[in-house]
Amino acid sequence: MDLPQFQAVERAVRTILPNIDGIDVEVNELGEVELKLREAGIPMPARVLSEGTLRILGLLALTGAKEAPALIGFEEPENGVHPRRIQLIAELLKTRAALKETQYIVTTHSTLLPDLIPDESLYVFRKVAGETEIRPFQAWGPLAKQQEIEASLDDRGEPELLVSERILRGDFDA
Template sequence: MNKNFENSRLKGRIAEVSINGFRSLKNIDRLSLPQLTVLIGANGVGKSGFIRFFEMLGWMFRSQKLQEFVLRNGGGDDQFFMGSRTTPEITAEIRIHTERGYNDYAFKMAHLSAGDTCMLTEEAYRYSDTSKHTEANWTRLRAPAKESALPEQKNPTAKTIHRLLKQCATYQFHDTSSNAAIHMRWDISDSFQLRADGGNLAAVLLDLQQTSRPLYKFIVRQIQRVFPAMDDFALEPSSGKVLLRWKSKFSDKIFGSHLTSDGTLRLFCLITLLNMPEERLPDIMFFDEPELGLHPHAITLVCEMMRRIAQTRQLFIATQSPYMVDCFDLENIIVANAVDGATELRNLPAEKYQQWLDDEYLLSEIWLKSPVGVPL
């Protein structure tokens, strides 16, 4: 059995990707992706654009809503590197590694000026057995179309690709403004999975409190490691809805989410998500700057949980936090840099950088040794 799947529930993982022309990703060629990928780089170098690409795939395959993704993200022209006049076509190829071989998916996308949207002009998939030294021919799908044709396919390879890529879930708990979803009363029935923005956190916690009391108590204890003033959550359903509130160890007062710091709210979301039952987590999880607003001790705790989750899930973490970088290994790191507006992404090969670690440099020190984030 391949070591990538030994003692793992993963049915497949994204092993390699090529992206040309999507936002700042002008030319990403056959980038190797470990099961736990930590994308590091300064502001504006394209880390979020990389995550948005896979978020787009999730929208394409989960409910065939490519057009909605495009509209929610600035329109069609904004998806192309420097605009569609400069880059008339987006192309991409994703390689999914399973126990038996490689499942490849490729597509091309063009801009539609009418409605400022996008159209898939080509789609194809193939399966190549790792025991053979040649790659299979592509099976091409109907095109052009405004939505992917892959979900309609009955072929086992197409089903494998669709099943995995539709699970691409991006978690970003940044919005804690007064109108954010996490402050709203939430339907208690929406509690199986935590939403990408954490809006249904109260409903998820209430469900765990009622159906998995030991796990719920464990989550509270983990939060208390960083936020010792907290005693417990105060989750009281009313008319089928519940509001996020918590109790202090030092007062009888019940605190609502509006009286809770932004960093603490994000901590609630992260620790709950990373301790959910396995069957309630997607196979591929993306985190965009999860360190925002967290104390260094909280970052270390969250990273410990991420490393554990990555034993059975594929995780992508975009960060610019030295504290977070130092929680992972050289093999996990991909460095992002920007040259003339285009994102460059590269792995840090062990044979080149291991000596720095042997000399007791931290990963963050290696990254910060030069303006581009790698040693001169």
């Protein structure tokens, strides 16, 4: 990664993790690459960083690649990440997807992340008769959205539910 790309990744890290001052990459006496993040000027080796910080750093490093990969798979980006940072991750994923350089496949058990991603980008995976079924979220038809459900039922005055609330309620389970 050249200097402008490195600096772009460093800026992105500071956006998502504002307590980070910068990134240091050095080669030690054994020829191993050592990664450190600086917080308040103090370098912290990668081995003491949280899983969430490392996940974010990995995703950002991939987005800063000189030649964009055709496909990036990212399993559960919410793991180890503060819930307030999930929105920033969702924005990053939407921005990168809009560039149409790389296809992103993201798996999640998060109840927050699906609310932050456009419906046309969501797919529901579930077991049906021992086999995995994959369907676009929109394939659930007009009753996939809470306002459609409420319009079809008697007027109980219930507030609109977010996708996350519907996941927790079990609307998409077999």
